[in-house]
Amino acid sequence: MTPSPGTTAELLAKGELTVRGRIREASNAALYCTVVQGEREAACIYKPVAGERPLWDFPDGTLAGREVAAYEVSEATGWGLVPPTVLRDGPYGEGMCQLWIEPDPEPGPDDGLLALVDGEEPGEGWKAIGFAEVGEGRTALLVHADDERLRRLAVLDAVINNADRKGGHLLPAAGGRLYGIDHGVTFNTENKLRTLLWGWAGEPLTAEATGVLATLREGLADGGPLAATLSELITGAELDATRARVDALLASGRHPEPGGEWPAIPWPPV
Incomplete structure (x- = not known):
């Protein structure tokens, strides 16, 4: 999807990217940057494909595209759970560029997740x-x-088959917003859902979630806008698997339960 002029995505995609430092605790190369376009400037994180560590169960050089695909699905839900994310060229080659989210400086007493x-x-x-x-x-x-924002994120993770929803990948931001980050290990054709958000496992989906899933199914249909966008970021088989997961969620009407063929909780969990 081409970013619209004036959007944060356009700034991330077309602005001048300058590396300011490295996030050393990240498992893959993750660089803290600023991006500038005219009078607009933002902090962001840039993960070059060249800095991705090989994984036995994901094709090499595909994690950045999966991060962008997760953002596109999040946008299609209307929930805005993933910070603006684009695929672009940078100082170390093509990579994912995502808006940097500052944590809420004044969390409330009941904001623990x-x-x-x-x-x-x-x-x-x-x-x-x-x-x-x-x-x-x-x-x-x-x-x-038992938070509505987390419940929405649990639905998103089920759709994108997130294999790594750790506690550290949850970012409460100002204004009561909650973002999920680090979506490089998503969209696998095999069931690899690993998450801390199992609290609703087996419970009925909310009416809101069912409506969102129906919208996703429409967008993922052949010729649909979301299908067209994802086809440039993940494989055809992975796109078909995403459609199948949405269909399965709508058919069951319930949050998924651990499958048993894969560890249900990521390690370390936080």
């Missing part, structure tokens, strides 16, 4: 993920918030 609690029940306002060892032979229940 993950927690460890004693006991076997999550408590009001929380959903259970599973038990975790916390040292000295003790275990605690890992929980996530």
Whole structure:
């Protein structure tokens, strides 16, 4: 999809990109940059394809395109869960360029998304993920918030087959916004959903989610706008698998459950 003039995506795609530093904890090369176009400027993260580490279950050099594809699906939902992301040339070759999101400087007292609690029940306002060892032979229940924003993200992850939804990939921002980042290991043809957001597993989808999935199915149909955009970013087989996941979610009307053939929770979880 060609960015519209004046949009953040256009700034990311066409602005002058300058590397300011490297994010060392990232598993692949991730560079903190500024991008400037005329009087407009923004901070961003640039992940060059040349800095991607090979993975046994994903073709080499495809992670950047998958990140952009995740953004395009997020935009098609209308939920805006992924920061603006484009594929562009940069100082180290082609790569993904994504708007840098600053965390909320003044989080509220009830803005926690993950927690460890004693006991076997999550408590009001929380959903259970599973038990975790916390040292000295003790275990605690890992929980996530029963939060509408997280629930939307769980639906998006099911559609894009996200194999790595860690706690550190959740970014609460100012104004109550929540973003998900790091979508390089998505859109595999095999079921690889690994996430911390299992709290709604097996529960009915909301009416809102069902409506969004129906919209995605229309956009993913042959000749649909989303299908046309994704066909430039992922393979035909991966596009077909995405269609099949949307169809399956609509047919079941429920959030997916762990399949058992793949670890359900990423490591490390946070």
